[in-house]
Amino acid sequence: SQQGEEDPQALSIQEGENATMNCSYKTSINNLQWYRQNSGRGLVHLILIRSNEREKHSGRLRVTLDTSKKSSSLLITASRAADTASYFCATDAAGANSKLTFGKGITLSVRP
Amino acid sequence: GAVVSQHPSRVICKSGTSVKIECRSLDFQATTMFWYRQFPKKSLMLMATSNEGSKATYEQGVEKDKFLINHASLTLSTLTVTSAHPEDSSFYICSARSSIGTQYFGPGTRLLVL
Numbered sequence: 001s002q003q004g005e006e007d008p009q010a011l012s013i014q015e016g017e018n019a020t021m022n023c024s025y026k027t028s029i030n031n032l033q034w035y036r037q038n039s040g041r042g043l044v045h046l047i048l049i050r051s052n053e054r055e056k057h058s059g060r061l062r063v064t065l066d067t068s069k070k071s072s073s074l075l076i077t078a079s080r081a082a083d084t085a086s087y088f089c090a091t092d093a094a095g096a097n098s099k100l101t102f103g104k105g106i107t108l109s110v111r112p
Numbered sequence: 113g114a115v116v117s118q119h120p121s122r123v124i125c126k127s128g129t130s131v132k133i134e135c136r137s138l139d140f141q142a143t144t145m146f147w148y149r150q151f152p153k154k155s156l157m158l159m160a161t162s163n164e165g166s167k168a169t170y171e172q173g174v175e176k177d178k179f180l181i182n183h184a185s186l187t188l189s190t191l192t193v194t195s196a197h198p199e200d201s202s203f204y205i206c207s208a209r210s211s212i213g214t215q216y217f218g219p220g221t222r223l224l225v226l
Binding site: 030031033035040041042043044045048088090092098099100101102103104105 | 118146154155156157158161203205207213214215216217218219220222
C-alpha cells in the first residue's frame with residue numbers, strides 16, 4: 001500500500017515562481033526521499049532527509065520534514081521550464097526490512 | 113550521483129515468450145536491489161526486493177513464478193518475465209540501495225507484449 005501522499009496532484013506555475021509540493025505519510029520512517037521523473041524516464045534522486053533532520057538544501061531545492069505531523073515539503077525556488085516533471089516522495093519505513101514506498105506523485109508544469 | 117543501468121531499455125515480444133531485464137549498479141555495490149512496475153501516469157509499485165545471494169522477497173499479489181528474480185552478484189539483479197502476456201506490458205524500473213540508504217534508480221525498461 002502506498003504511504004506517501006503528495007499534494008497537490010498537479011501544479012502549474014510560471015517560470016521564475018517558486019513551487020511547493022507536500023507529502024504526508026502514516027508510519028514511522030528512517031528517512032524520506034524526493035525523486036523526479038521526466039515522462040517515460042527513470043527516477044532521479046533529488047534529496048534524502050533523515051528522520052532526525054528538519055531541513056535540507058540542495059541548490060534550488062529545499063526540503064523540510066516534520067515528523068510530528070508526518071509531513072514533508074519540497075520547495076523549488078526560481079523554477080525553470082526544465083523543472084517540468086513528476087515529483088514523488090518516498091518513505092523508507094523504520095525497521096529491519098526497510099523499503100521505499102512511493103506516493104502517487106505530483107505533476108509540475110512550469111510555463112516559460 | 114551513483115549510476116544504475118538497465119538493459120534493454122525497450123523490448124517488444126510476442127505473447128508466451130520470456131523476457132529478461134538486467135539491472136546493474138555501475139559504481140557501487142548493492143546488497144539490496146528493488147524491482148518496480150509503473151503504469152502510465154501512475155506511481156511506482158514495488159514488486160519485489162532482491163537480496164544478493166538469497167531469494168527475493170515478493171510483495172503481496174506478485175507471482176514469484178511469473179516474475180523470476182536473480183541477484184547473482186553485488187552489482188547485478190535480473191528480472192525475468194516468464195510467459196509474458198499483454199497485461200504484463202508496463203514500465204519496469206529497478207533500483208539499488210547504497211550503504212547509506214539512498215536508492216538510485218535505473219532508466220527503466222518499457223515492455224510491450226503483443
